[in-house]
Amino acid sequence: MTKKTDEYSTKSYVPYHSPFDPCPPLQRKYYSTPPNLYIGFQPRNLQQFSPIEALKKGTLWTPFYDYYENPYKK
Amino acid sequence: MNKPLPKEYYTQLEEIQAIDFTLYELALYLDTHPSDSQAIQQYNQCAVYCKQLKAQFESTFGPLQFGSPNTNQQEWTWNSGPWPWQI
Numbered sequence: 001m002t003k004k005t006d007e008y009s010t011k012s013y014v015p016y017h018s019p020f021d022p023c024p025p026l027q028r029k030y031y032s033t034p035p036n037l038y039i040g041f042q043p044r045n046l047q048q049f050s051p052i053e054a055l056k057k058g059t060l061w062t063p064f065y066d067y068y069e070n071p072y073k074k
Numbered sequence: 075m076n077k078p079l080p081k082e083y084y085t086q087l088e089e090i091q092a093i094d095f096t097l098y099e100l101a102l103y104l105d106t107h108p109s110d111s112q113a114i115q116q117y118n119q120c121a122v123y124c125k126q127l128k129a130q131f132e133s134t135f136g137p138l139q140f141g142s143p144n145t146n147q148q149e150w151t152w153n154s155g156p157w158p159w160q161i
C-alpha cells in the first residue's frame with residue numbers, strides 16, 4: 001500500500017484559539033476531500049484494482065481510492 | 075453444524091464476493107457509459123466467471139441461495155448447511 005499525500009487528499013488549517021479555552025485545543029485541524037470531486041465525469045479506461053483488492057478498498061477504480069489515516073492519532 | 079468449515083469454503087466465498095462486487099462496480103459504470111464496449115466485454119467475462127465460481131461452490135458446499143439446484147441427488151441439503159451466523 002502506498003501512502004498517498006496528494007495535494008488534495010488531506011488538508012489542514014489552524015483555527016483561532018481563545019486564551020480562555022477550557023480544554024487543550026487542537027492546534028491544527030485536518031480534513032480531506034474525496035478524489036471524485038476533482039475528476040468530474042468518469043473518463044473511460046481508468047486503471048482498475050484486482051477483484052479481491054477492489055473488495056477491500058471499496059472501489060474498483062484506482063483513481064477513486066483515497067487512502068486515509070487518522071491525522072490526530074498520536 | 076458441528077464440524078468446522080474447511081479453509082476452501084472461506085477462500086471460495088471471498089472470491090465470489092469479490093467478483094460480485096466487481097460486477098456491481100462495472101454495472102454502475104455502464105449505467106453512465108452505456109456504449110463502452112470494452113467495459114461490456116469485461117462485465118460479461120466477469121458474469122460468466124462468477125457463474126462458474128458459484129456453480130463450483132454449490133457443487134461442493136451446498137446451495138448459496140434459495141432456488142439453486144440441489145446438487146446431491148440423494149439428500150436434501152438446503153437445511154443442512156451452516157447458517158449465515160455460523161460462517
